[in-house]
Amino acid sequence: MRFATDATLGKLGRHLRTAGFDTLCQHQNRCGDFFNTIDGQRIILTRTMAVRQKFKHRHLLFIRDNDPLRQMMQVVRELGVQPNDLRPFSRCIACNTAIAPLDRDEARGRVPDYVWQRHRAFHRCDSCRRIYWAGSHRQRMGKRLDAIFK
Ligand SMILES: [Zn+2]
Incomplete structure (x- = not known):
């Protein structure tokens, strides 16, 4: 769809x-x-x-x-x-491109240090270069998506 x-x-x-x-x-x-x-x-x-x-x-x-x-x-x-x-968190929210896993080492310096230290998994958008990680925003959105199907 x-x-x-x-x-x-x-x-x-x-x-x-x-x-x-x-x-x-x-x-x-x-x-x-x-x-x-x-x-x-x-x-x-x-x-x-x-x-x-x-x-x-x-x-x-x-x-x-x-x-x-x-x-x-x-x-x-x-x-x-x-x-x-649903394929939650598989697509860039800004530009609609499918995002790909990004090596944690490569994420270093491309996200704030405190984010890099606190997170293991990162994704990148090859189109607009945004980096994604599983933060509180993602948890909130995940809960909202779950709620829609209840
Ligand atoms: Zn993008």
Whole structure:
């Protein structure tokens, strides 16, 4: 399952990437005709009536809620997402690229020292060069993802 979110759903887009879903976000694309440039297999997520109307023949889900976590719940329920569909923390939240393990030695000097000392496992994004590690943010997001399936 792959997604494209409209400009009002940036946080939902980040949640979907955190869960491992390939998600393009309109606000990161300068192209004015964003939804026309993406492939037809992507599910359009929108809160905008004009987008819903314009792309009514495409696979599209109209998001009702204002809260990003409730939006995520709507996606899970209405599109039948299963826990097995998730690949948590496998994708760069900033740029959507799949992240790869990074040797702990190579992470040294590329993350703050206190982070390097406290953590064993690191991942890197080859596209935007961000480094990821399992911190408190990750634990929080993991709990939120678990809660969605309860
Ligand atoms: Zn990245």
